[in-house]
Amino acid sequence: MPSWTFDDTFVSAELDRRPSPERDHRKIKQAIQELAVHMVDGPEKVLPRFVELAMQVTDGVSSGISVADLNASPPIFRWAFLKGTLAAFEGATTPRDHSPCGVTLDNDKAVLTRHSERYYSWIADVNVILPEVLLVPLHRGTEQLGTLWIVSDELSHFNRGHVEAVTEIAAFVSIALRMHQTETRLSQALSEQESLAKEMSHRVKNVFNIVDGMIHLGGRRAETTHELTQALSGRVRALAVAHGMIRRSFADGSLPIRTADMDTLIGAIMRPYEDPKRSTRVITRGPDVSFGEHTTNAIALVLHELATNAAKYGALSRETGTVQIDWSTNATTLTLKWKERGGPIVTGAPLAVGFGSRLVTDTVTGNLSGTQRYDWQPEGVEVTLNMPLERLKA
Structure with a gap:
């Protein structure tokens, strides 16, 4: 001994x-x-x-x-x-x-x-x-x-x-x-599909850029290290949850079929942008709507891109900005309306269409067989998406 x-x-x-x-x-x-x-x-x-x-x-x-x-x-x-x-x-x-x-x-x-x-x-x-x-x-x-x-x-x-x-x-x-290893695993999984790899690279860059913005904003506001760490940890974890929900699945039979509901999905995507001191920063309203895994991925991707653009250029780039998300259904169609207010003055549609905007268009019109309409109001952009209910179970 x-x-x-x-x-x-x-x-x-x-x-x-x-x-x-x-x-x-x-x-x-x-x-x-x-x-x-x-x-x-x-x-x-x-x-x-x-x-x-x-x-x-x-x-x-x-x-x-x-x-x-x-x-x-x-x-x-x-x-x-x-x-x-x-x-x-x-x-x-x-x-x-x-x-x-x-x-x-x-x-x-x-x-x-x-x-x-x-x-x-x-x-x-x-x-x-x-x-x-x-x-x-x-x-x-x-x-x-x-x-x-x-x-x-x-x-x-x-x-x-x-x-x-x-x-x-x-x-x-x-x-x-966690985020770096997630990116690595996803990049490996998508290596054989070039278009999906480009999509993931774009999404990860946006995630890190948003994190960078939250870091600097939090650094200016926080008075102590603990306050900074707590604020960042909660927001980044919520962003990682949304990041995971936007992943693509492969038809190899290894993943179980999952469903999601609209309210939960929107909550996961928008949680990083909420302000605990302002319950009106992100407003959601709509009936119970559920859909299958592929539709979950597609809608999550669209919401993520809209939120990213709002955080970069729109209402979510300002402390006073708000986003209202309403959805409704009729016999054949799901309609989702995205409305921004309180951001920078909108002077019109962007002169150039970026990868994210093209991704939204391709996803809505291709994956979801739907339509989209942008209304560039001076007080904030409004987006209306229409998707056939028959596609929601996919």
Whole structure:
């Protein structure tokens, strides 16, 4: 039995006993905004920069991410994006069930270790000395992805303030991870269908551009890091839900047939644009209408494009702007009306038709066998869509 015990190694309780200087909220907020820029301009840069920022805000000497590989036998962690004194160990693997990272995921909260090389022989075998390591779990939604870890070369270094700062940044990065991995999987699935791949690329760009706009708007309004993180997390999660509902399905029999109703679908698409302080920003009204999976995808795509354009150029680009969505049915037709007010003055139809507008036209007239009409009123655009009820079950 080793003289250095588990309780000697895992000393997380000390985090609350140590003095914790006042956090630099401005510095943390700037870190989140910088990561948001990378989400838009280069998602592949998010994780390397996240590791660097975590090391900087905690004054550590090394940091990295241990990515959980549960499909390996036995399960392992793979080290990635290492910075600082341990950068030479990039790509190394460690056991899932006998490591500080494993303990962190088992507890699902921040963990502090002291001289873990004295308890874990596999650390001592590579001649690494780890006076203190702070570990924080990383998630993608409810899924555990691995841990972020930061090394200090002195004892009694980390405190609760470090945990809170890194956890807030990690919460935002987990959203970036989720969206980036979703984009990767969809791109692979669509690689054999060029037109769908172009459609997905366009949609993902719009998602990231909207996120970027929300980041900068929230950054100007938020007074604390917590307020900024809470506002962004809720909006980006809702946007990810809408993003998922717009996916295409393939006729391989692997996906079950699903149905959706109009009210739920509109709610999912428009939730990122709602203002909790203004119940009138997005107004919806209409009877119960349900439809099949292919129609769900088509209508979700149309609503998403209309909302994206409203956020870029129309009513949703202004704090006072509103969108009213009404739908009704008769014996043969579903009619949906989109009405914007409170945005910039509309001087007429756009001179050029973009990819998104063409996508709406092709979807309404092609997939849904319907018609569309745009009315460019000075106070806001109005869009009327008519679709045959017989197509809704598809």
